[in-house]
Amino acid sequence: MSYKILAVNPGSTSTKIAVYEDEKELFSESIVHSDEELKKYQKVTDEFDMRKETILNSMNKHGVKEKDLSAVVGRGGQLVNIHAGGYLVTQDMKEKLVDASTIEHASNLGALIADAIAAPLGIPSYIYDAVGSDEMKDIAKITGMPEIVRESFCHVLNSKAMARKVAAKAGKSYQEMNFIVAHLGGGISVSAHERGRIVDAIPSDGGPFSPERSGSIPLNYIVDMCYSGKYCKREMTKKITGMGGIKAYLGTSSCLEVEKMIEAGNTQAKEIFEAEAYQIAKGIGELSPVLKGKIDAIILTGGVAHSKMLTDWITDYVSFIAPVVVMPGENELESLAAGALRILKGEEQADPYKK
The missing domain is CATH 3.30.420.40 (ATPase, nucleotide binding domain)
Structure with a gap:
């Protein structure tokens, strides 16, 4: 049937x-x-x-x-x-x-x-x-403020699907393997997968900046901006999501356009794009201890993973942790x-x- x-x-x-x-x-x-x-x-x-x-x-x-x-x-x-x-x-x-x-x-x-x-x-x-x-461990939900509990927000759908595919190619089930998955899109999230569960995650507002999101910023700077009188709540929200990240620096959220800028000799575009790769690599490294180093593969997925320039930079930083598998596209x-x-x-x- x-x-x-x-x-x-x-x-x-x-x-x-x-x-x-x-x-x-x-x-x-x-x-x-x-x-x-x-x-x-x-x-x-x-x-x-x-x-x-x-x-x-x-x-x-x-x-x-x-x-x-x-x-x-x-x-x-x-x-x-x-x-x-x-x-x-x-x-x-x-x-x-x-x-x-x-x-x-x-x-x-x-x-x-x-x-x-x-x-x-x-x-x-x-x-x-x-x-x-939400499959996160209780210890991963604790923050430095008792009033705030970390919640599990990441690109669950595509991250798990790509992990299942990598496991199948290895002749195993998703539940038998450990992965770190970085979903690279308009927003970027990084998740730690332990035997079929996402046990910890870095959300799109808590880690690397992305084509249009600011990522994690030191909180004191954000507090100062919020109380400066220059910005309303809506304007600050747009700075974080929609008008942050690469777009804030270069005026575009298209990685294809950024690559064209770099090929044309734009040194600022290269610096910002490489900084994004650097921060993604840091996010992957941040989650590595969660799995105690027992990582079968690092998976780079999402629409931005079509950029070989970016994924090559990330791979250069993190390949010592585990093999890197690039699976571009959202596949949702x-x-x-x-x-x-x-x-x-x-x-x-x-x-x-x-x-």
């Missing part, structure tokens, strides 16, 4: 979808939403009908009928206090994703749209490896579909989400 699975990954300015028949991709599409289109909506949840309609239109265009689907799986959204792996979309989950206490993000629409398409068909809807999945739709397929085949279980 084969399974057809629709994977849905809503982002801030696009909705990425794909349909798989077992492991085979039937089609994929990135549906771009213009600024003009998005300005019509006050909140992300207001975009629900528009995004759902574009997905159904895309399926129709590619000749995939809704009635032939076996399941729909969506990006997990900003849920907290959940484990990695699969969850069934429930009424509790839908209520939590639209609750004011949940961080507003386009990924929250993943489960809502998945359920809206699946429910009338009588098929299951899932989320898989949500960004807030494939990862969602693969997770749903394992559930449908009975290889994994999807828990019903409860508040």
